[in-house]
Amino acid sequence: MTEEIVTIKDLSFGYPDGRQALNDVSLTIYRGESVALVGPNGAGKSTLILHLNGVLRSNGSIRLLGKPIDDKNLKWIRSKVGLVFQNPDDQLFSPTVFDDVAFGPINMGYSDEEVRQSVNHALEMVGMEGFEKRSPHHLSIGEKKRVAIATVLSMSPEILVIDEPSSNLDPRGKWDLIEVLKSLPVTRVIVSHDLELVEALCQRTVILDRGQVAADGLTIDILANKKMLSKHGLAIAG
Secondary structure: OOOEEEEEEEEEEEOOOOOEEEEEEEEEEEOOOEEEEEOOOOOOHHHHHHHOOOOOOOOOEEEEOOEEOOOOOHHHHHHHEEEEOOOHHHOOOOOOHHHHHHHHHHHOOOOHHHHHHHHHHHHHHOOOOOOOOOOHHHOOHHHHHHHHHHHHHOOOOOEEEEEOOOOOOOHHHHHHHHHHHHHOOOEEEEEOOOHHHHHHHOOEEEEEEOOEEEEEEEHHHHHHOHHHHHHOOOOOOO
16 A cells, blocks of 8 residues: 555645635645646745645644654654755855755764765765865856755655756756656655646646645646646646
8 A cells, every 4th residue: 555655634824914825735645756736826835845844834734754743753854854945045055065965964963974975875866976075156056956955865855845946947957957856766746837847757746726726636637638727827838
């Protein structure tokens, strides 16, 4: 039987300014899946993924790897759910690539040797080995995105959550990153407006609109339904 790795039931969330971002969202993600979250701006996608490692919390039930998100489990959950932001500069703040990728393992209490091994393995997974001594601020946007992914891979997460991975990338950079993401042996949740990337990476697609799940199914079926895509502010280029 396929293991439920993320279980969300009746999740609602409103911001202090009164804007209701999520309304009774229920969603299950299974181990090994690659799931796209798509929808118009303001649909609640970013709000939803910020709940997956406890950056935001609210009513409703979220269980990750069978455990609730609470103060007792929060550090463990954040080691298992790697969240990669849209802008890699939000994630890279150290003098060197090594320091950025090592930050998580150090804070998890890894030994010096475990830190080195984790950094080396994470950079190898994203094709950035040899960049350890480079300044992340002098890298290209594509290289920064790979290092940002490595900063969470260094903690061996079981779920990788990525917000708009192809934003600001040229076509070559996008397809290079797609190949990197395809190779990663983790469950993936990908927020994107780029339906070409969604088609290449995700077997399953969930459409969010106005804080609710509007559709959930096989990517091939959802992308073939042009009328539904248009209804929810989505369109395939060309």
